Structures are given as C-alpha cells and as structure tokens.
Amino acid sequence: MATLIPDYSACASRMTPGERRFAQRLESKLEDDYLCWYDVPIGQSMRHPDFMVLHPRRGLLILEVKDWKLDTIQSITRSDADQGAPEGNERRNHHTQIWSAVSDPYARIFLLSHMRAFTSLAGHIFGSHPQINGYYEMRISYEDASALGRQPEIFRQGDVLKPDSRYLFDKLLHNDYVLKPEQLGSVELKILVSLAEPTRTIRSIVHLFRQKPDPDLYASPLRAANYYVARLKALADFCRTAERGYRYFDAEMLQAAPERLLPKLSHWLELDSPLSERYQTFSQTGKAGRGDSSARIHGGRIDRTRVDYSHIAIPEDALSAAQAAYRECREQIVSGASDSVLNQGLSTLISQV
Incomplete structure (x- = not known):
C-alpha cells in the first residue's frame, strides 16, 4: 500500500x-x-x-486530475480541452485551459498604487490587450513563489486565459498585500508604480465608501487620509529597497493625457501592439471588491470628465500631512525609477509649494 x-x-x-x-x-x-x-x-x-x-x-x-468523462471530451491538446456536457437534448460546450503543473509560462505585471488612483481603468486597459490576462485586484500577497500559482487559479474562476498571451496582471493597493520580488524566483516581472495627488484622492475615497450600505472606516476623511499617507510611505519604502527595476507614472495621466502615457506603457511592457483608450468589460467589472463599482467603468473607453468631490471637507492637519507625504514619497519614487511619465503641470505646482 x-x-x-x-x-x-x-x-x-x-x-x-x-x-x-x-x-x-x-x-x-x-x-x-x-x-x-x-x-x-x-x-x-x-x-x-x-x-x-x-x-x-x-x-x-x-x-493533474480532471473530473471529466471520456464521452464528454470533444477534443484535447497539450494545452486545451473542449468538452460537451449533456444537457437535455442539447450539448453545452466547455473550453478548458490545462495549466502546466511544472512550468509557469507567464511573466507578471504588478501595478503598485493606492485606492482611487484610476487603477480600475488601468486594469481594464491592460486586461483588454491580447497579451495580458487580469484586470482587477486579486488580493494576494506575493511573499513567495507559491503566490504565483494562486494568481491564475483565482483569475480562472471567472475568466479564461487568452491563447498565446504573455502576461498575468495584478494590482496591489493596500499594505495588507505585499510584493517581494526577490522571493519570486526567476519569473519575469514588470513593476509599475503610480500615485495620485492627495486632495482629490482622499475625497474620492470618502465619497466611495459613503455610498456603501454600511459605511466603512474610510468614509471618514481623517481615516481615508491616514490610509493614503501610510500607503505612500509603504510604496516609497518598497521602491527604496527594490532590487528589480520599476517604472513610475502620475496616475492623473491616464485620464488627462492617455495619448502620452499609453505609448510609454506599451513600450515598457514590450507589447506587440499598443494599448488603447478603448477597453473591454469582463466578468468581474463593476462588482464590489473588484475595483470601481460606478457606472463609468462600464463605458468602454477613457472618460476625461472630472468628477467634483469638493463638497467633502478634509481636516486641515490631515490634508497637510497627506500633501507632505505625497511630495516626499513621489520625489523619492521618481528619483529611483528607471523611467517615468509625469504630469508637468502637477510637477510645477508641487515645486511651488
């Protein structure tokens, strides 16, 4: 036995x-x-x-064990299986991608940022490219290589890996989820870091969480500001000690000047075709816990209309601390980046403060 x-x-x-x-x-x-x-x-x-x-x-x-029956398998190759499951007098086709247990063929794209920094928009633009799988925050901590195995498993719960694709994408927006590139083995990584200025960001966080049936702690401007400061400091710490290179872009560029940002992102990621301002919607688009749940994310293209959150007041001390953290952390992150795309108007404003 x-x-x-x-x-x-x-x-x-x-x-x-x-x-x-x-x-x-x-x-x-x-x-x-x-x-x-x-x-x-x-x-x-x-x-x-x-x-x-x-x-x-x-x-x-x-x-690998699959709970299939021979009479339901219509065709099978080393990487794909087409199944027909009896359903009354009809047959329903099921297409399954067979994951290699030994080799992981995908490079990874990680977007390190914070809430309300246009990351849902970025994820949908990335995920609409034929070479990239993934578009939402998977809420995984990448502290060792085993996390790389969980990533495609989570993605395949609602979506299908694209044939001949190159990348898996994830975004990390909270300090509860960390990225340790040095622990991930030899996998190819593309690391992007992005920050948005504090005033609009904090107000947007508060607005988002005040819409929930049971308002979250981030419905408080003070707590939203504290989250923002802590997150920026964690990103700055990551960039200061990162052994693998990263690229930086101002988050506002995705909405304000995608014609400048998207070609640069396409170049950084070595894509065969450029990223587009138009994007697809997916199985998790707009769902709670998967990013932006507003109607705007269903629009299918970048909406340059700015939303006004000026009715939300932020305590002066908290806003001052957030602005100082933004100036210091952004300067440090940009100085260590191998390349960057900056909002020049924003950079001028920061330099005058």
Whole structure:
C-alpha cells in the first residue's frame, strides 16, 4: 500500500470527487515503496500539481486530475480541452485551459498604487490587450513563489486565459498585500508604480465608501487620509529597497493625457501592439471588491470628465500631512525609477509649494 502525504483523512475535505477517488486508488493499488504527495509546491515557480508519485527505481510522475468523462471530451491538446456536457437534448460546450503543473509560462505585471488612483481603468486597459490576462485586484500577497500559482487559479474562476498571451496582471493597493520580488524566483516581472495627488484622492475615497450600505472606516476623511499617507510611505519604502527595476507614472495621466502615457506603457511592457483608450468589460467589472463599482467603468473607453468631490471637507492637519507625504514619497519614487511619465503641470505646482 502506497503512502499518501498528507494523510488521506487530513486532505480529503479539500479534494474534488475525482481527486478523492484517485487518491484512494493510489493508496490501494501501488506497492509499499511508493510515496505520493497531494497538492504540494514544486519547481522554481512553486506550482501545486494535484499529485506527485515517487518510486525509488521507477522515478517521479506528476499528475493533474480532471473530473471529466471520456464521452464528454470533444477534443484535447497539450494545452486545451473542449468538452460537451449533456444537457437535455442539447450539448453545452466547455473550453478548458490545462495549466502546466511544472512550468509557469507567464511573466507578471504588478501595478503598485493606492485606492482611487484610476487603477480600475488601468486594469481594464491592460486586461483588454491580447497579451495580458487580469484586470482587477486579486488580493494576494506575493511573499513567495507559491503566490504565483494562486494568481491564475483565482483569475480562472471567472475568466479564461487568452491563447498565446504573455502576461498575468495584478494590482496591489493596500499594505495588507505585499510584493517581494526577490522571493519570486526567476519569473519575469514588470513593476509599475503610480500615485495620485492627495486632495482629490482622499475625497474620492470618502465619497466611495459613503455610498456603501454600511459605511466603512474610510468614509471618514481623517481615516481615508491616514490610509493614503501610510500607503505612500509603504510604496516609497518598497521602491527604496527594490532590487528589480520599476517604472513610475502620475496616475492623473491616464485620464488627462492617455495619448502620452499609453505609448510609454506599451513600450515598457514590450507589447506587440499598443494599448488603447478603448477597453473591454469582463466578468468581474463593476462588482464590489473588484475595483470601481460606478457606472463609468462600464463605458468602454477613457472618460476625461472630472468628477467634483469638493463638497467633502478634509481636516486641515490631515490634508497637510497627506500633501507632505505625497511630495516626499513621489520625489523619492521618481528619483529611483528607471523611467517615468509625469504630469508637468502637477510637477510645477508641487515645486511651488
């Protein structure tokens, strides 16, 4: 009888029905000198295959288990499967992409920013490009390479990876989620950092959270300002110690001057075709917890109309602290960036303060 690690009783609850049946067969059908592992990280990318089977003389076998039936598989290749599931007198087509358990073919784009810095718009522009998958904040902490494996799994819960695509995109907007590039192995990273000026940003945060049925702590201008300052300081700390290069852009440029910013972003990401001001909407577009939930994000193109939040008052001391943090952190981040796109009018205003 083979040995399963972890013990079957410890992992059966998180297995699919097919995985449970397969685990039972491994234990009962293989000899005593087989070792079998379920859902453990392997390789530089720390992927989690369903099963690994090791024999001291016969070698190592890595297996993915799919709960499919032969009569529902219409076609299958090394990377894709088309299934037809019986449904009354009709057949429903299912297209599944088969994820490699050993190799992760995707480079990563990380946008490090803060709330209400046009990041939902940026995500949809990125995610609409044929080479890029992802458009919303996945709320993952990238502290080791195993996180890279969770990223496509989360994305595929509602979306399909594009054929022949190159990148997976995520954005990190909160200090609860960190990026440690030096712990992610040899994966190719493109790191973008973006800040927006404090007055409009803090008011926009407050406006957003005051719309919720149960207003969040960020419905308070003071707490929104504190979040903003803490987030900028964390981004500045990241940039100061980052071993891999990053690029910076003023967030306002995405709405105010996309004709300047988008070609630069396309160049930084080495895309085969330019990013466009027009974008698609996706399965998670506008949903709570997935970014901008306003009607504007469904527009399909950059809306240059500015929203007025001037009715929201920010305590003077809190605003002064946010403005000082913005000046200092932005200057530090820009000075360390390998390239940047700046709002010249904003830069002149900052220099005069």
